[in-house]
Each structure stands twice: as C-alpha cells, then as structure tokens.
Amino acid sequence: MKAKNPDTRALSVPQGPVPVRPLDELTIPPDLDGRNGVNRADPARLQITADTDADAIRCFLTEYDRSPGTYRIYQRECERLLLWSLIDCGKPLSSLNRQDFEGYLNFLADPQPAALWCGPKAERITERWRPFVGPLSESAVLTAMAAINSLMSYLVDAGYLLGNPLGLIRQRRRKMSAEVGGPLRAVASTEEVEKIERFLDPQMWQAVTDAIEAMPKDAERGRDEYERARFIAATLYMLAPRAGELESHRMNSFREERGLWWWHVVGKGGKKAKVPVADDMLQALIRYRKYLGLTAVPRRDDMTPLLVSVKNGSPITARRLNQILKKIFNSAADLLPDDAEHKKEKLRAASAHWGRHTGITAKLDSGIDERFVQKDARHTDARTTQRYIHEEEERWHEEAQKQRLQWTDKNKKSD
Numbered sequence: 001m002k003a004k005n006p007d008t009r010a011l012s013v014p015q016g017p018v019p020v021r022p023l024d025e026l027t028i029p030p031d032l033d034g035r036n037g038v039n040r041a042d043p044a045r046l047q048i049t050a051d052t053d054a055d056a057i058r059c060f061l062t063e064y065d066r067s068p069g070t071y072r073i074y075q076r077e078c079e080r081l082l083l084w085s086l087i088d089c090g091k092p093l094s095s096l097n098r099q100d101f102e103g104y105l106n107f108l109a110d111p112q113p114a115a116l117w118c119g120p121k122a123e124r125i126t127e128r129w130r131p132f133v134g135p136l137s138e139s140a141v142l143t144a145m146a147a148i149n150s151l152m153s154y155l156v157d158a159g160y161l162l163g164n165p166l167g168l169i170r171q172r173r174r175k176m177s178a179e180v181g182g183p184l185r186a187v188a189s190t191e192e193v194e195k196i197e198r199f200l201d202p203q204m205w206q207a208v209t210d211a212i213e214a215m216p217k218d219a220e221r222g223r224d225e226y227e228r229a230r231f232i233a234a235t236l237y238m239l240a241p242r243a244g245e246l247e248s249h250r251m252n253s254f255r256e257e258r259g260l261w262w263w264h265v266v267g268k269g270g271k272k273a274k275v276p277v278a279d280d281m282l283q284a285l286i287r288y289r290k291y292l293g294l295t296a297v298p299r300r301d302d303m304t305p306l307l308v309s310v311k312n313g314s315p316i317t318a319r320r321l322n323q324i325l326k327k328i329f330n331s332a333a334d335l336l337p338d339d340a341e342h343k344k345e346k347l348r349a350a351s352a353h354w355g356r357h358t359g360i361t362a363k364l365d366s367g368i369d370e371r372f373v374q375k376d377a378r379h380t381d382a383r384t385t386q387r388y389i390h391e392e393e394e395r396w397h398e399e400a401q402k403q404r405l406q407w408t409d410k411n412k413k414s415d
Contacts, residue, residue: 018086020116020131022124023079028054032086037094037161045159053093056160057082060151066270069244069318077147080108080131087116094155098165105169108136108144199357200350204343207332208233214331224310227291229328232307232321233355234284239263239275240359240377243318243352249306251298254285261297265378273378322352360385 018028034040034053050056057078064071084107085093089100096104111117111132119130136144145166152164200208212229216222235241245265253264254277261277277285286296294304305315316324333347363373364385374385 018083020083020087020129022129023054023057023075023082024124026054026082028052028086032090032092034092034094037092039094039096039161039163039165041156041159041162048158048160050158050160053082056094056155056158057151059158060154063154063269066248066266067242067244067268068248069242070268071244072318073143074147074150076131077144078151080144081148081151083131094161096165098168101166101169105141105145108141109138110135198350198354199361200347200354201343203336203340204332204347205237205358205362207335207347208328210335211328211331214335221310223291227288228307228310229324231284231288232324233328234281235306236352236355237359237362238278238281238284240356240363241265242267242356243321246306246321247315247318251289251294251302251304251306252300253306254298255300256297267378271378273375275376275378318352325350325352325355 018026018032034056035051037053048056048059050059061071061075061078064074081104082093084104085091085096085100088107089096089103091100111134114134117130118132118134119128121133122128122130149164149166152161152166155161156164212226212233215226215229217226232246235246245267249265255262255264261282262274263277264272264274266272282297289298290296292304292308294302298304305313307316307321308314309316309320329347329350333344336344336347360373360377363376364370368376370382370385374382377385379385
C-alpha cells in the first residue's frame with residue numbers, strides 16, 4: 001500500500017468560512033464575531049472599547065504589552081481558543097458554555113484533524129503557520145487553561161461577558177476523585193498546594209556553573225559568550241526573573257537608593273516592583289558591565305540591554321535566552337555522574353523558566369525569611385511561595401529510610 005502524501009492530505013482538509021490564521025490576519029463573518037454572543041453582558045456595563053470577540057481579546061492582550069513573554073503565551077492561547085470556537089464549534093467565543101470548554105480541554109490533548117491544526121513551527125506571516133505543533137502535554141494544558149481563565153475573568157470584569165463558564169469546570173474538578181484521568185486533571189484544585197519541581201538542585205546547579213566555566217575563552221566571541229553566560233546564571237540565581245523580563249529591561253533598572261542597590265522590574269500584568277541586589281549580584285553586574293566597556297554601575301539614563309547579542313549588541317530575545325540556556329544545561333548534564341541519570345534527564349528538559357524556580361528555591365534554602373522571598377519572587381499570594389518549600393518533604397523522605405526491607409534468601413548457602 002502506498003503511503004499518502006501528507007501535503008496532499010493537508011490540502012484536502014476543508015477550511016470552512018474561517019481560515020486557520022493568526023488573530024491579526026483573521027476575517028470573521030458577522031454572524032460569528034460575537035456582537036450577539038449569548039454570554040454577552042449588558043452593553044451599559046462595558047468598560048472596554050470592544051464590540052466583537054476579537055476586539056475584546058486585543059484589549060486583554062494590551063494589558064500585557066510590557067511583558068513580552070506573558071504576551072506571547074496569552075496571544076497564542078487566545079488565538080487557539082478563538083479559532084477552535086469558530087471552526088470546531090461554529091459559534092462566537094462569547095457564546096461558549098461550560099460543556100464547550102470541557103470539549104476544548106479534550107481537544108488540546110489531541111487537536112484533530114491534525115492536518116488542519118498542527119504543523120512544524122513557522123513564521124506567523126506564512127501560510128505554513130499552524131496553532132499547534134502537536135498534542136499538548138498535561139502541563140501545557142494547565143498553562144493554556146490558566147491563560148484562558150485569565151482572559152475570561154478579564155472579560156467578565158470588563159463587562160463584556162456575563163460569566164466565566166471555565167470557572168464552573170474548575171469547581172466541579174475540585175470535587176472529583178483522583179482516579180479521573182485524561183487532560184481534565186490539569187485543572188487542579190486550588191485547595192492543594194502542588195510543590196514546584198522544575199528547579200535545579202545544588203548538584204545540578206554546580207554542574208551548570210562548571211559547564212559555564214568550561215566554555216572556550218580563547219577567541220573574542222568565546223569570551224563574549226562566557227561572560228554573558230556568567231551574568232545570565234548570576235541573574236537567574238540571585239534575582240529569579242522571568243525570561244521576558246530579561247528581554248525587556250535595561251541596565252538602568254538597577255538603581256542605588258540610599259546606598260542600597262535594587263532591581264526595579266515591571267512584571268506580569270505591568271506590576272512594578274523592586275528586588276534587593278545582594279553584594280554578590282552587584283559584583284556580577286559590575287564584572288559584566290566592565291567587560292562590555294561600560295561604567296561599573298549604571299546611571300539612570302543607561303539604556304543598554306541587560307543581555308546583549310554578541311553579534312551586534314542588540315537585546316537578545318526570551319527565545320534566544322532559552323536557546324543559550326538549553327545548550328548550557330545539556331553540557332551540564334554531561335558533567336553529572338552516571339548514577340545521576342534522573343538529574344541528567346531533568347537538566348536536558350530544563351528551560352529558562354527553571355532558572356527562576358531555581359533562584360526562588362535557593363533563596364528559601366539559604367534561610368531567607370519566607371516573607372521576603374515572597375517579595376523577591378513578586379508573588380501576590382504567600383501560598384505560591386510555599387510551593388517552593390521542600391524541607392518537610394525532604395525530612396519525611398529521610399525518615400522513610402529508617403524502614404528496611406527484611407528478606408531472607410533461603411537459597412543462599414551459609415559460609
């Protein structure tokens with residue numbers, strides 16, 4: 001039997017009245033644009049300038065235009081939901097109900113037909129662009145639903161929607177037994193504190209620093225990459241930033257106030273905060289700046305990117321930062337001993353955001369007061385910070401080692 005041509009199969013999938021295109025290129029028929037969505041609130045309550053679902057989504061995304069990393073995630077998830085609503089459900093996003101969202105959860109775990117929804121990564125402007133590369137993992141589904149819940153809650157608060165149907169699913173899942181499987185498990189109960197596991201322990205972090213120190217330094221480009229890698233590692237470990245924050249901020253975000261140094265950061269949702277710069281972090285900043293030929297510390301008008309391209313001095317993107325760290329993490333994995341295979345696998349799976357988790361965990365492990373770690377991490381809820389505390393589990397696990405397996409081998413001959 002001859003294999004089907006995948007390109008021909010993709011072309012044979014009917015596109016319907018709405019093509020699979022990014023939000024900024026989408027043309028939506030009037031009967032699907034949401035003006036008459038069944039979940040629309042009284043227009044007198046409207047707090048945003050939005051007549052259609054697409055306009056409402058754009059208003060939501062504008063709230064995050066100063067947080068590039070968050071913006072990209074929310075844009076991706078909003079586009080996926082909107083396209084699915086229009087193409088699979090044949091209804092506006094503002095008409096989706098609770099049952100629709102349950103169907104969407106299942107769709108995320110297996111987007112079908114794959115030829116219509118999935119494809120290799122491509123530029124948004126090309127016809128090859130697709131919303132998915134393939135089925136989402138359970139953690140990716142969780143990320144997607146968190147983003148969508150933020151969208152729906154925003155539209156309710158803005159007076160655009162009457163209610164948030166996704167919230168009904170979250171309440172129901174809270175009451176369900178643990179034996180329920182599938183992607184719906186990703187909508188976890190808020191009553192359970194799930195510990196953060198995507199961090200590097202001291203042995204793994206030591207391997208990361210060893211991998212950086214092993215980087216070639218003979219040529220100028222090698223030294224550029226080495227010094228930048230040192231500064232990246234120091235910043236992640238000491239300040240616990242998000243990747244998008246390193247992309248968007250400049251050197252003047254480091255400021256001295258009454259003899260103390262702080263990192264002023266605009267984080268998720270445009271929230272402003274400041275993080276204390278410990279002496280070791282200040283020395284790392286001075287070292288990197290002096291290598292770049294800058295003054296030891298920045299002035300208020302210093303618009304130099306925090307992380308610069310070794311090619312042209314332009315700011316590196318969050319995506320490029322992730323690529324740099326992926327290479328370092330893979331090298332670090334090779335430095336771990338053979339009996340740490342599970343840690344090798346974790347390092348190879350690690351991404352830039354693991355650096356933030358590692359920094360927050362290291363702060364708690366070093367004995368910094370939990371209240372101040374919450375401020376450093378910029379967590380609104382103390383329970384979020386508590387997810388990084390593993391001391392009780394470690395003691396619990398240590399106690400378990402007191403129990404030994406009693407086994408008598410009757411076939412063993414006595415000496």
